[in-house]
Amino acid sequence: GENVEQHPSTLSVQEGDSAVIKCTYSDSASNYFPWYKQELGKGPQLIIDIRSNVGEKKDQRIAVTLNKTAKHFSLHITETQPEDSAVYFCAASNVILTGGGNKLTFGTGTQLKVEL
Amino acid sequence: NAGVTQTPKFQVLKTGQSMTLQCAQDMNHEYMSWYRQDPGMGLRLIHYSVGAGITDQGEVPNGYNVSRSTTEDFPLRLLSAAPSQTSVYFCASRRQGAQTQYFGPGTRLLVL
Numbered sequence: 674g675e676n677v678e679q680h681p682s683t684l685s686v687q688e689g690d691s692a693v694i695k696c697t698y699s700d701s702a703s704n705y706f707p708w709y710k711q712e713l714g715k716g717p718q719l720i721i722d723i724r725s726n727v728g729e730k731k732d733q734r735i736a737v738t739l740n741k742t743a744k745h746f747s748l749h750i751t752e753t754q755p756e757d758s759a760v761y762f763c764a765a766s767n768v769i770l771t772g773g774g775n776k777l778t779f780g781t782g783t784q785l786k787v788e789l
Numbered sequence: 790n791a792g793v794t795q796t797p798k799f800q801v802l803k804t805g806q807s808m809t810l811q812c813a814q815d816m817n818h819e820y821m822s823w824y825r826q827d828p829g830m831g832l833r834l835i836h837y838s839v840g841a842g843i844t845d846q847g848e849v850p851n852g853y854n855v856s857r858s859t860t861e862d863f864p865l866r867l868l869s870a871a872p873s874q875t876s877v878y879f880c881a882s883r884r885q886g887a888q889t890q891y892f893g894p895g896t897r898l899l900v901l
Contacts, residue, residue, distance in 0.1 A: 674848075679831075705888055716793070716879050716892030717832070762831060768888060776847070777890070779831035 675700040677765050679780025686753050687788055694783045696763035697745040703765040706746045707777070708737060711760045720761075721748070724768075753787045760784050790815050793893035795880050801899045802870040810865040810896050812880030819885040821863040822847070823855065825876040826895075832879065838863055870900045 676699040686692050698706075704725035709717035723730045723737045723746065730737050734753075739746040750757055764777040796811045814821065822837040824847075834847030838857040852874060854866040863882075867874060877897050881890040 677831075682829075707888065707890075709892075714894075716881075716894050718892065719889050722888065766888075776834060776837070777832075778848075779833070781829055781831045 675703055675765055675767075675778040677763060677778050677780045679763050679783060681783060682781065683784045683786070685786045685788060688753060688755060690753055692748075692750045692753050692757070692785055692787075694748045694761055694763070694785070695745060696747070696765075696780050697743075698765040698778075699744070700765070700767065701741075701744065702767045703778075705766045705768045706737070706739060707764050707766075708735075708748050709762045709764065709779075711762065711782075713759075717762060750785075753785075755787050755789060758785060758787045792816065793880055793882055793891050795878075795893035795896050797896060798894070799897045799899075801901065802867075803901055804871060806870050807866070807868050808870065810867075810878055810880075810898070812863045812865065812893060813861050814863075814880075814882040814891070815861065816882060816884070816891070817860060818882035818891075819860070821857065821880065821882045822890070823853070823863070823865045824879045824881065825849065825874075826879060827876050835865065835878075867898075870898075872900045874898065875900045 679696045707722035710720045711717040736749040760782045763780040766777045793814045823835040824832040836855040838844045880893040883890045
């Protein structure tokens with residue numbers, strides 16, 4: 674099955690700096706890679722996702738890059754703000770294979786702290 | 790829309806007790822899932838359903854049962870709770886043809 678590794682487990686940055694979280698996956702058939710943000714006491718919320726036919730995707734201060742050859746993808750947050758402090762999870766899935774299923778394989782999470 | 794709702798928010802059980810974690814969604818989503826979240830292990834899929842009357846096992850199904858009698862509800866049953874089932878449980882749903890999953894607020898379960 675799929676295995677997703679995520680690094681770092683904790684990340685502390687100064688407000689206004691950039692933050693980068695990296696994930697690697699093992700199954701070359703995976704073709705969908707979402708990123709979730711989880712605030713304290715809440716459920717995860719999708720912030721951005723990318724499919725394997727795209728190398729990069731941006732949404733305001735957030736971007737995700739995908740390297741299919743190396744089987745890794747990264748989340749980039751620019752101009753970080755205190756409200757970006759949360760746990761971030763990457764995930765991978767084979768959309769064609771799972772079809773109607775929800776078989777996302779998650780990374781172990783990164784605790785991001787944005788300091789004033 | 791309330792989205793995905795879960796009850797209870799917090800529960801303490803003794804080993805061997807049974808209970809049902811409730812999950813409901815009002816978005817008419819076909820797909821629903823249960824995950825457990827443990828420190829340092831991310832979210833792991835327990836069971837999922839692609840529609841009413843259809844369920845299947847995920848990565849860690851042992852000790853849990855599910856049923857899907859309606860589109861809206863997807864309860865998770867612990868038949869005989871064990872300390873290893875101490876965790877935070879999340880229910881999620883998504884629309885057929887879409888990949889975005891919507892998560893509930895979670896149920897924190899402590900088994901003594």
